Amino acid sequence: MSDAANKVSVSVHFAKAILKHCLEAGIDTQALLRGQRIPPRLLHEPQARISVQQVADLQTSAMQALGDESLGYANRAVPLGTWDMMCHAVITAQTLGQALHRYCRFFELMGGGMQLELSLEGDAAKVKLASHASAHGAYFSELCLLNTHRFTCWLVQEELPLREVHFQHPPSTRAADYRLMFMGNPVSFEQEDACLIFGASLLEKPVMQTPESLRRYLIHPVLTMLTTSYDFSWTARVRAQLRQNLLFMPELTDVAAALELHPQTLRRRLAAEGNTFKQIKSDIRRDTALHFLGKRALSVEEVAHRAGFSEASAFIRAFKGWTGLTPYAYRKGL
Numbered sequence: 001m002s003d004a005a006n007k008v009s010v011s012v013h014f015a016k017a018i019l020k021h022c023l024e025a026g027i028d029t030q031a032l033l034r035g036q037r038i039p040p041r042l043l044h045e046p047q048a049r050i051s052v053q054q055v056a057d058l059q060t061s062a063m064q065a066l067g068d069e070s071l072g073y074a075n076r077a078v079p080l081g082t083w084d085m086m087c088h089a090v091i092t093a094q095t096l097g098q099a100l101h102r103y104c105r106f107f108e109l110m111g112g113g114m115q116l117e118l119s120l121e122g123d124a125a126k127v128k129l130a131s132h133a134s135a136h137g138a139y140f141s142e143l144c145l146l147n148t149h150r151f152t153c154w155l156v157q158e159e160l161p162l163r164e165v166h167f168q169h170p171p172s173t174r175a176a177d178y179r180l181m182f183m184g185n186p187v188s189f190e191q192e193d194a195c196l197i198f199g200a201s202l203l204e205k206p207v208m209q210t211p212e213s214l215r216r217y218l219i220h221p222v223l224t225m226l227t228t229s230y231d232f233s234w235t236a237r238v239r240a241q242l243r244q245n246l247l248f249m250p251e252l253t254d255v256a257a258a259l260e261l262h263p264q265t266l267r268r269r270l271a272a273e274g275n276t277f278k279q280i281k282s283d284i285r286r287d288t289a290l291h292f293l294g295k296r297a298l299s300v301e302e303v304a305h306r307a308g309f310s311e312a313s314a315f316i317r318a319f320k321g322w323t324g325l326t327p328y329a330y331r332k333g334l
Contacts, residue, residue: 021072039333045324097203246308
């Protein structure tokens with residue numbers, strides 16, 4: 001996984017959802033948060049963000065503490081090791097279609113709430129979460145569909161384009177965070193069911209992973225799924241250009257020229273992905289700052305410089321706007 005992937009951040013909403021059932025189980029959530037270098041007070045700041053790597057590590061720690069891979073959302077605990085066994089059942093499939101049939105069948109036999117159904121409707125394939133499973137809560141639906149999409153991408157070693165992602169519940173955080181978690185694919189809420197919809201032809205894609213590569217994947221499956229990128233979106237290409245020099249970030253016209261596009265064409269393509277050039281620049285600086293603030297050997301001034309700010313005062317103002325905290329207060333909580 002790339003260093004850049006580990007610097008991507010998401011809303012603290014995901015941390016709150018992961019920990020939702022830990023308190024009632026008598027688990028010290030502050031200790032879990034500090035174990036992943038997440039200041040506990042961030043959970044009370046709606047605009048706060050944490051890295052994708054922190055989300056992955058927190059989710060794994062919470063599952064282990066609860067002894068439940070559903071994080072307390074299912075009607076009964078899903079024993080630790082269930083996901084590992086599913087992977088072994090699926091890994092010898094020849095095609096994605098065969099793998100998804102085994103995947104859905106495995107969870108049907110296991111019970112516990114993660115009931116998924118694969119169906120074909122014309123040229124579209126749908127993986128739908130059963131209605132009784134959707135009743136376990138918004139985050140459970142999000143987790144089931146996210147794991148399904150990310151796991152299938154890993155199996156075929158490429159980003160699988162989705163026509164649509166549907167959820168029955170309203171969004172709990174900004175739309176951009178859901179698009180990020182689903183690799184830039186369109187996400188809609190308050191729909192009839194919770195499902196992934198994609199082209200049926202994708203079911204013919206060969207499974208590229210092997211029992212040998214599965215052993216490496218199972219060292220930290222959540223982290224592998226969340227940080228391995230197969231993204232060739234225009235947003236990803238712009239991010240790659242901007243990351244080359246954070247202090248002297250190129251302007252839109254320069255990036256468009258490097259990508260051999262007219263600036264207006266690049267604007268339109270970013271807009272189609274729900275993004276703007278200005279927002280991408282801001283997001284890169286924010287995520288870089290969050291990454292380096294965890295390294296105590298660096299002063300706040302040095303973090304500001306690495307995040308592309310020529311003055312620490314401008315960085316402090318921007319950081320407070322991003323998270324609700326000053327960089328000093330954020331670091332103190334680590």
